[in-house]
Amino acid sequence: MYLTQVLHNAVRHRAAYPLTMFDGRVRSVAECVDRVGRLAAGLRVLGVGEGDRVALLAANSDRYHESLLAVAWAGGIVVPLNTRWVADEVRFALSDCSATVVITDERLLPVVAAVRQSAPVRTVVVMSDGRPPAGMVSFEELIGGHAPMPDVGRGGAETLGVFYTGGTTGRAKGAVLSHDNVFASAWGCLATGQFTTPGGRLLHAAPMFHLADFAIWIAGLLTGGTHVMVDGFTPGGVLAAIERYAVTDVLLVPTMIQVLADCPEAERFDVSSLVRLIYGGSPMPAATLAAARRMFPGAGLVQAYGMTELAPVATLLGPAEHDVPRLAASAGRAAPHAxxxxxxxxxxxxxxxxxxxxxxxxxxxxxxxxxxxxxxxxxxxxxxxxxxxxxxxxxxxxxxxxDRIKDMIIVGGENVYSVEVEHVLLQHPTVAACAVIGLPDARWGERVHALVVPAGDGADGEQLRAFCRGRLAGYKIPRTVELVASLPVSPAGKVLKSRLRQERVR
CATH class of the missing domain: 2.30.38.10 (Luciferase; Domain 3)
Structure with a gap:
């Protein structure tokens, strides 16, 4: 099977069906297929051959969707890049995979311009309605200036994309995923009957460069869904999109869900269309789970556990299992394909x-x-x-x-799993968010250190330590508590504990 195979089936069966919705712009299956074929032809003229890498550095949009498909249509390998990376990180990835073409948008153009001369990039394609800077290529002119080319049909075990991991412990690594890899994961998830809604409307609020969102994008293509995009996560923007487009499915991380729950304007939006809320990155804290249910009472919750290297799903926890408190803290059972x-x-x-x-x-x-x-x-x-x-x-x-094995804390020979301590701290009403790390200790080897984002006023380190007594073994109780305004997170919503440790051990 190959990625763009789903487009050929779709254009035969539902050509007029809306495939993408973005910023008020709606494009049908037929329109999208035509644009993808033209963009692929333009990429071939720019020198993209089979197996060549094409990098994408852009915010979510219908053009991002078209770019993913067009690179595959032309036989290339797509390389979605993290939009939060600084120039040096982008330069590294471009050089590492030898990408010769970059597709970007006006917002990220300064980053691409900064690294273009020191990376192997020959051509920059700019997603915009206006004319790009001199020496760059217009996305729309590339589509308008070429007739659609035949689909190369590269698939199966051939590489679909190189997806760079977060690089939180050093340089990012590019996970090589084939067409078979991503379809195996998608079909396995869909086989449970608890993943995306057939023919539904899927909101891409998480970044599309991340494999978690890429997974529901693939599932939506397979099940005839409509893809709704917002170009960045804001609580008002996400809630407005759900209401405006009658969204049925969305993937979020727990931190995003908590932000939505804390939005003072949340109640004025009609979100009754939502039937599936998929989340990943970490189990849902009990308070966040309760908030999600209050905000989206008609939506079934699904947790997907996995990683980029697994394309990306390994286990799933379905809606009914979220009703069992003991199971809601788990990552579910192995998905059918894993x-x-x-x-x-x-x-x-x-x-x-x-x-x-x-x-x-x-x-x-x-x-x-x-x-x-x-x-x-x-x-x-x-x-x-x-x-x-x-x-x-x-x-x-x-x-x-x-826990992550590298995040495990060893106190006097005893293993402390930071997630366990965090779950207890999150039960206290003065804690909005927290991260637990190990710091060097002369006597015990390591000590448990908690970084706490307060929920309003009243958070106190000694009070939190006292709260942990009786809920945790003595050696697991944080020796020190630090109040912070925020925690650094990756685009997937995971707290960057390595950065927290590095900032405190110098």
Whole structure:
């Protein structure tokens, strides 16, 4: 199977059906297919051949959607880049994958312009209605100036894209995913009947360069959905889009959901059309889960656990399971397409209830990291992707992810999982958000340090420590509590604990 195959089926069966909605602009399946074929032809004229990398650095839009499809139509390999990266990070990724063409928008154009001369980029294509700067190519003129080309039809085990991981612990790594990888994950999720709504309207509020949103984009293509885009996450913008476009499905991370719940204007929006709220990145704190249910009473909640290297889903927790408090704290069970185990340091599977490393096997697992054979070999061992997550299964096969292995804190020889401490702190009414990290300690090796974002006034470190007593073993209670205005997060909404540690250990 190949990515653009879904377009050919769609144009035969529902040519007039709306495929994209963005900023008041609606394009049908037929219009989109025509534009994608023309854009692909333009990319070929710019020198994009089969297997060549084309980078995308732009905010969400219908043009981003068209670019993803056009690169595949032309036989190229798409490289979606993180829009929050600074110039040096963008330069590294472009050089690492040898991308010769970059498709960008006016907002990100200064970053591309800053790195163009020191990266292998030959051509910059600008998504805009106006004329681009001298020496760059207009996206719309590229479409308007070419007749549609035949689809190359490159698919199967061939590489679809290079998707760079967050790079929170060093340089980002490019996960190489094939067409088969992303379709295996999508079909497995859809087989549960608990993923995206067939023929629904999917809102892309999370960044489209991130594989979590890419997953629902693929699922929406397969099930005949309409893709609604907003060019950035704001609570008012997301809620307004749900109301305006009668959105049925949206993917968010828990931090986004909490921001929506805290929006003072939330109640004035009609969000009754929403039937599915998919989230990932971390289990939903109980308070956020309750807020999501109050805000979207008609929506079933689905948690997807995985990572970029898994294209991206490994386990799913469905709507009914969210009604069971014990299960709501889990990451769900293995999705139909995935084998999931928990193993010890020797790679042997451990018993239920025993914490070990989560490993995953299946047709959705990446081929490897782009031009990084040693790191590929370290991550892919005996056919299993080693996630770096610490977790355990219960007797019913539900996976509980307790921490990143690298984030585990060792206090006097005892393991402390930061997520466990965070879950207790989040139960206190004065805590809006928190992160727990390990800091060096002369006596115990490491000490538990909590960074807390207060919810209004009244947060107090000693009070929070006292709250933990009786809820956590003594060695797990934070020795120190630091009040902060905010926590640094990745585009996927994950707190950058490595940065927090680095800023405090110098």
């Amino acid at each position: 084998e999931v185990r928990v193993v010890d340091a020797a790679g042997d599977e451990v018993a239920a209830g025993v914490v070990g490393e989560v490993v995953v096997r299946g047709d959705h697992v990446m081929a490897g990291y782009w031009q990084r054979p040693e790191e590929t070999a370290a991550a892919l061992r005996d056919g299993w992707m080693h996630t770096g997550d610490a977790g355990y299964f219960d007797d019913d096969g539900y996976l509980f992810v307790v």
